[in-house]
Amino acid sequence: MEDKNQEVILEMKDLSISFFNKSGEIQAVRGINYTLHKGEVLGIVGESGSGKSVSSHGILRLTPDTGKVKTGEILFHGKDILKMNKKELQELRGNKIAMIFQDPMTSLDPLFTVEYQLNESLKKHTNLDAVARKARMIELLTLVGINQPERRIKQYPYEFSGGMRQRVMIAMALSCDPELLIADEPTTALDVTIQAQIVELLKELKDKLGMAIIFITHDLGVVSEICDKIIVMYAGKVVEEGMSRQIFYERCHPYTEGLLASVPKLDSDVSEKLKPIKGNPPDMSAVKPGCAFAPRCSCAMKICVREEPPECELDETHKASCWQVIKKAMQNT
Template sequence: MNNILEVNQLRVAFHTKYGQVQAIRGVSFHIARKEVVAIVGESGCGKSATAQSILGLLPKRNAVRSGSILLEEENLLSLSEKQMKEIRGSKIGMIFQDPMTSLNPTMTVGEQVAEAFVVHLGISAKKAFHKAIELLHLVGIPSPEARAKQYPHQFSGGMRQRVLIAMALALEPHLLIADEPTTALDVTVQSQILDLLKDLQRKSDMSILLITHDLGVVANIAQRVLVMYAGEIVESGSVEEIFARPQHPYTWGLLESLPRMDDKKGGKLRSITGTPADLLNPPTGCAFAPRCPYTMEICENTMPSEYSLSSDHKISCWLQDERAPKVSWTYERNALEQ
């Protein structure tokens, strides 16, 4: 089997006092062994909810899931909470986006890294602590023997993120989920963290699912990209295809929002006009239609079909229909050619 993870028609709804929020609406994708796949999109598009669904971390009292999530051919949606606890850490590792709130301020860093060995492997606290020191050294923390005895507040943001990576890798998981791993870090530290992840991934042969809104991060580490909007994947393909030949107007908007080296000093950053779709009342047509400069009548009334430009490049957009007007796009301008 080439794929370590296969997500098929995943749907997630949250019951609220205002109604049912359709957070994820029929998402399907796969991750091959040793592959790095990134999910990109604005806040609220369903990226983190997808990751939490895979890990079984959504609140049971108001979240409803359907579809299937196959990890090495085992459907995670059919497992009990006890079974999922065994999988978290051992088969799936997780790096959360806020290292300060993800670490326990009352425990030393070494104790927190060692905890996984004690809980899952049943080894003594002393042996686990020595293993924790080895992991801290692996992720590039200087003087790991001394730093292991310190508390999270004594670490910088970049060093705390390295601690989280060490915790996620403790049991050598087959799949690592990294949820905004470089958020709130300065550019230099971001680069260091990404280089660390790439190096560790090559050494361990694990797969990575990267959750991010930063396309610059994607270009640095991923092989394939899933573009999410309003709980759906609207475009997917290799990094080369998404960056060089994007086809969905939402992807164009994300790329145009990136700061560029040739931008004039004092110039305004580009942005996507409008606001994301209301998933309490999901649209019957394309969710991006109200914000899209190329909207046609069919976009507002009918969900777009999925079109394949290659074996891996897929787009859900009516502009791909042979009857639609031809649209060309570059970084410099958008042009609608009838």
């Protein structure tokens, strides 16, 4: 059960983000809402193009120039990030809110040593002298499980494996003890063994440092290991939200069901085929009326094509936007 007494550190209210090109408007994020508490891990899942990364990049105002926040607020400790000036943003980024990006090889500069890149953040956000910064860098690399940190810190990113580069990225993100860590698909390019190690590392660091985490992924198997609550996104909207156990054992949206059905299971028959979700995600430059998932949904009704479903509150922590869910709720009252 969600702890209502826990301090709220982030609130996203009716956030909409669109991109504009010669063809017109692409509605990447369409009015999403969620709340994140101190020390909580929120999983954001969905297919590529669902808006999960765009919405989270918006927290640090990293939306590309072709993008525009159309509506909404992003409140960090009650202050709207979207209204912060340049100085306030510089104080926020990498200090109070840090981010681990998808590909560590493109996020780390190949021309500079790990020491140089870790040092940049510490120089900007702390008052530590050179000796103290060096000690802090060694401490961070040790914290994320890199052996012989005194030697490895002098090396360049190409001298590290993919898993080690990701650990360096985590060390950089943690350098200033952030209150919120955004992990944007941090395990996508890694093999399953390293994935498990990175997830376990994030769990340990969360417990040790007490920070909140937003964990973005398309892999429901990964979020089951780390997240307290999960939001499922489709076509720029939140279609289901709940505590982790509710999403896995009491799920009710057909899209969530489809995502889980397409995940391989260890106890399944080897001859049993995976069940992919039929069709393709919608074109967000031509949003049609009704439920965006209706063309791919096996239980779609006539109203699904005509009208977008409102959010149905199943209990205080579990919500879904689906006409089938609303129909069942009405039948049970």
